[in-house]
Amino acid sequence: MNLVLTIVLDGLIEASWLFVVALGLTLVFGVLKILNIAHGSFYALGAYIAATVVTASAAHHLPPAAGFVAMLLTVAFVAGAVGVLLERGLLKMFYGRDEVVLLLVTYAVFLILEDVTKLIWGVNPIYATQPYELFGNVAFAGLYYVGYDLMLIPASAAIGFAVWFGLNRTIRGKIVLAVIHNEEISLSMGVRVSRVYAAAFGFGVLLAATAGALTAPKISMQPGLSSDVIILSFAIVVIGGLGGVEGAAVGAILVGLARAASVHLMPQAELFVIYLIMAAVLLIRPEGLFRRETARRI
Amino acid sequence: MTAVLSARKLNKRFGAVIAADELSLDLAAGERISLIGANGAGKTTFVNMATGYLKPDSGSIALDGADIGRCSPRHVARLGISRSFQIPQLFIDLTAVENLAVAIAGARSEALSPFAPAEARGRRAQAIGLLQRFGLEEQADRPISELAGGVRKLVDIAMALARRPKLLLLDEPTSGVSAEEKFATMDRVIHAVAPDAATIVFVEHDMEIVSRYADRVVAFYSGRIIADGEPQAVLRDPDVRRYVTGGQR
Amino acid sequence: MRQWRLHPLMMLLPVLAAALAGRLLPVWTLSLATVAASNALVALGIVILARTGNVSFGQGLFFAAGGYGVALVANAWGITDAAAQMLIGAACGGLLGLLIGPLIARYSGIFFGMLTLALSMVFYGALVKSTALGGSDGFNVGRPTLFGIVFVDPREADFMLYAISVVTTGIAGIAAAILFRSEFGLVSLAVRENNLRVEYLGLSANRVIVANFAIAAAFAGASGAFALMAQRHIDPQFAYWTTSGEFVFIAVLAGYQTVMAVYVASLALELVRSFSNLYLPNTWQLVLGLFLLAVILFLPRGIGSLWAGKPRRSGAPAMAEPVPERGGAP
Numbered sequence: 001m002n003l004v005l006t007i008v009l010d011g012l013i014e015a016s017w018l019f020v021v022a023l024g025l026t027l028v029f030g031v032l033k034i035l036n037i038a039h040g041s042f043y044a045l046g047a048y049i050a051a052t053v054v055t056a057s058a059a060h061h062l063p064p065a066a067g068f069v070a071m072l073l074t075v076a077f078v079a080g081a082v083g084v085l086l087e088r089g090l091l092k093m094f095y096g097r098d099e100v101v102l103l104l105v106t107y108a109v110f111l112i113l114e115d116v117t118k119l120i121w122g123v124n125p126i127y128a129t130q131p132y133e134l135f136g137n138v139a140f141a142g143l144y145y146v147g148y149d150l151m152l153i154p155a156s157a158a159i160g161f162a163v164w165f166g167l168n169r170t171i172r173g174k175i176v177l178a179v180i181h182n183e184e185i186s187l188s189m190g191v192r193v194s195r196v197y198a199a200a201f202g203f204g205v206l207l208a209a210t211a212g213a214l215t216a217p218k219i220s221m222q223p224g225l226s227s228d229v230i231i232l233s234f235a236i237v238v239i240g241g242l243g244g245v246e247g248a249a250v251g252a253i254l255v256g257l258a259r260a261a262s263v264h265l266m267p268q269a270e271l272f273v274i275y276l277i278m279a280a281v282l283l284i285r286p287e288g289l290f291r292r293e294t295a296r297r298i
Numbered sequence: 299m300t301a302v303l304s305a306r307k308l309n310k311r312f313g314a315v316i317a318a319d320e321l322s323l324d325l326a327a328g329e330r331i332s333l334i335g336a337n338g339a340g341k342t343t344f345v346n347m348a349t350g351y352l353k354p355d356s357g358s359i360a361l362d363g364a365d366i367g368r369c370s371p372r373h374v375a376r377l378g379i380s381r382s383f384q385i386p387q388l389f390i391d392l393t394a395v396e397n398l399a400v401a402i403a404g405a406r407s408e409a410l411s412p413f414a415p416a417e418a419r420g421r422r423a424q425a426i427g428l429l430q431r432f433g434l435e436e437q438a439d440r441p442i443s444e445l446a447g448g449v450r451k452l453v454d455i456a457m458a459l460a461r462r463p464k465l466l467l468l469d470e471p472t473s474g475v476s477a478e479e480k481f482a483t484m485d486r487v488i489h490a491v492a493p494d495a496a497t498i499v500f501v502e503h504d505m506e507i508v509s510r511y512a513d514r515v516v517a518f519y520s521g522r523i524i525a526d527g528e529p530q531a532v533l534r535d536p537d538v539r540r541y542v543t544g545g546q547r
Numbered sequence: 548m549r550q551w552r553l554h555p556l557m558m559l560l561p562v563l564a565a566a567l568a569g570r571l572l573p574v575w576t577l578s579l580a581t582v583a584a585s586n587a588l589v590a591l592g593i594v595i596l597a598r599t600g601n602v603s604f605g606q607g608l609f610f611a612a613g614g615y616g617v618a619l620v621a622n623a624w625g626i627t628d629a630a631a632q633m634l635i636g637a638a639c640g641g642l643l644g645l646l647i648g649p650l651i652a653r654y655s656g657i658f659f660g661m662l663t664l665a666l667s668m669v670f671y672g673a674l675v676k677s678t679a680l681g682g683s684d685g686f687n688v689g690r691p692t693l694f695g696i697v698f699v700d701p702r703e704a705d706f707m708l709y710a711i712s713v714v715t716t717g718i719a720g721i722a723a724a725i726l727f728r729s730e731f732g733l734v735s736l737a738v739r740e741n742n743l744r745v746e747y748l749g750l751s752a753n754r755v756i757v758a759n760f761a762i763a764a765a766f767a768g769a770s771g772a773f774a775l776m777a778q779r780h781i782d783p784q785f786a787y788w789t790t791s792g793e794f795v796f797i798a799v800l801a802g803y804q805t806v807m808a809v810y811v812a813s814l815a816l817e818l819v820r821s822f823s824n825l826y827l828p829n830t831w832q833l834v835l836g837l838f839l840l841a842v843i844l845f846l847p848r849g850i851g852s853l854w855a856g857k858p859r860r861s862g863a864p865a866m867a868e869p870v871p872e873r874g875g876a877p
């Protein structure tokens with residue numbers, strides 16, 4: 001019983017940050033129809049920036065809570081700005097061309113950011129563990145968890161709910177949904193699609209970076225982080241179905257649980273089980289487990 | 299005469315839409331048959347079932363006595379049924395001659411050669427020959443993307459002809475062709491296909507074309523055949539007038 | 548623009564010349580050219596397959612299968628001959644391609660690509676956790692020999708490797724050019740354009756895709772063998788998505804028009820990588836990314852468009868003569 005609980009909790013903790021990253025990726029795809037290969041790079045950027053802020057605030061003897069809040073705010077601001085600038089400054093130049101072109105552009109951005117990160121922060125691992133102690137430790141049912149990890153679950157659920165609510169219950173959100181479903185008609189109805197694009201991309205990048213910031217206290221920041229994260233979030237988005245909040249959630253939970261289960265039950269499978277699920281979903285139900293209805297075009 | 303194509307009690311539904319309702323039909327070798335009916339009456343569904351694109355829910359369909367109801371389009375083609383399409387299904391970036399070359403490659407029984415150039419062993423001559431029958435030899439080396447709709451239609455039909463089918467199904471061969479050109483086009487098509495296709499079936503909406511070129515007319519409505527016989531008789535049939543031709547003379 | 552009437556087989560001579568020219572090249576160019584040649588081999592396979600409308604984002608699977616297959620055979624049975632290793636690598640890749648091909652051939656475009664990516668990552672994940680195969684560290688192999696000759700002098704060994712990779716890749720390129728203009732090549736293009744019509748014409752689109760897929764897989768496997776021989780080491784990174792990505796990068800950089808462009812693109816990549824490693828360490832990816840953006844902006848049809856000219860328009864007889872656009876000899 002303890003094992004099941006462990007797997008479930010470990011899985012959900014893992015799923016938490018995976019969900020936030022995947023959500024960003026799937027939103028960008030849904031709105032701009034771009035598969036952003038550099039998405040993982042923004043996760044890494046968020047983690048690195050968070051580390052810098054946390055270390056700086058610790059150096060100034062600020063309480064860990066302040067450092068935590070500062071890091072989240074800084075990351076959100078920087079990432080959002082970078083995202084919007086990137087979309088307006090670079091991606092926009094390639095709209096209207098073959099879809100492979102944008103894929104290559106985001107691949108180029110990925111390559112560039114890999115080295116930019118190395119140049120700014122170096123190649124040695126960096127840590128930022130101060131916020132990790134913020135929520136104490138929790139012991140129950142013979143299990144022992146760090147409060148910070150458990151906090152991630154409701155935090156990501158809140159983010160997910162906020163995004164869902166924003167999309168489905170606000171006018172601005174419904175405009176975004178309209179663009180996701182049918183851009184042509186949205187455009188002809190007067191929607192400023194270019195603004196939606198910029199906002200969506202900026203927000204997607206913000207989500208990735210925020211996930212990075214949230215996990216920064218738990219991990220070591222080093223080169224290779226972005227390439228691992230992008231392939232993982234891509235798998236989630238494929239499993240859950242591209243373009244939707246529910247799909248990202250379902251995919252993230254499935255992947256988180258699969259990973260936790262294999263770590264405890266069959267460690268050799270830990271890395272490949274996720275991609276096995278991805279392959280299985282592609283073979284059986286290519287649109288993903290939670291596909292969006294796509295209206296038939298004439 | 300023995301039946302080339304024999305359909306028995308074909309049934310096909312798409313949700314609430316009945317596309318085929320206990321449909322039975324025999325097509326004899328050498329006939330020229332026109333299928334008429336309003337959109338959604340079941341003509342195209344019948345063609346799709348006859349070419350393996352759709353499987354009937356129940357009933358059987360046989361070519362020269364052999365059951366083809368479960369066969370794939372590729373298999374049905376190999377058995378001797380060819381079709382052309384209402385919207386031409388071509389290889390847009392390839393030239394007309396190359397389109398024909400692919401069709402000719404499909405008509406042969408040997409495996410595709412990875413060595414011999416595509417135009418070797420007289421293939422180009424064969425392809426040009428087919429294009430000549432439709433008066434298209436001038437367009438041979440132009441990519442389909444540059445050709446007009448009417449020309450594309452003819453290339454589409456020429457491709458169906460490459461394997462000398464027992465049964466040739468033409469889906470609206472003159473649709474998209476201007477009124478003045480219709481007869482000329484149909485003349486050319488019939489003239490071109492006659493030597494190689496034993497039996498010709500064409501789906502048509504233009505009743506003048508139907509009465510002029512068909513020996514036999516089969517009228518569809520709601521997945522059922524409501525009339526079957528000589529053009530003049532069928533076109534005057536009151537049910538056909540009500541459900542198909544809309545009372546036109 | 549003049550039409551080239553060169554038969555691809557006539558390119559054998561230049562290939563051999565290029566191989567022998569290695570005698571005159573400094574050592575650093577030898578290893579650079581070897582890597583460029585073996586990367587070009589994988590990219591060539593991707594281009595061949597792409598003509599059916601399917602781009603494989605997981606060639607790392609066959610690249611690693613070839614590498615690991617050869618490494619295991621070399622260590623177990625002491626087969627060190629470079630030519631044999633190359634053939635074993637190709638066989639490993641090709642067989643795996645024939646096995647997987649039928650499974651994924653019926654998926655179109657983007658799903659096909661994602662499946663190949665997923666499968667390569669499954670392999671990667673399995674390799675990293677496999678203690679028998681050295682896990683994420685991989686394992687080493689000995690020096691390759693050729694036809695019984697052992698190369699003690701490293702310069703000789705490098706030249707041998709260079710020669711065999713250039714010859715293999717050159718022959719593969721010639722074979723690809725012949726394939727492109729063949730009946731099979733034409734039907735492959737048709738499959739990309741309209742695979743339903745292909746079926747209606749009595750041809751099996753699936754079989755065409757599987758055949759092209761197996762060829763691409765064999766090329767990747769052979770290249771894996773070369774990479775193994777060059778590094779004398781194999782590890783799971785061979786199957787990682789960034790490795791696959793780099794091969795696709797070269798293919799796209801080259802464009803889908805000529806075989807020659809693939810070599811040029813691969814060489815360009817290696818040159819960029821070497822020079823930036825030399826003068827600006829930790830920036831080769833940055834430079835590459837900028838280079839890629841530049842190519843996308845200024846050469847939308849890939850590097851091949853620099854000399855292949857505009858795509859064929861009316862008047863150019865495509866079937867009668869070999870045209871560069873179809874990947875014929877440049």
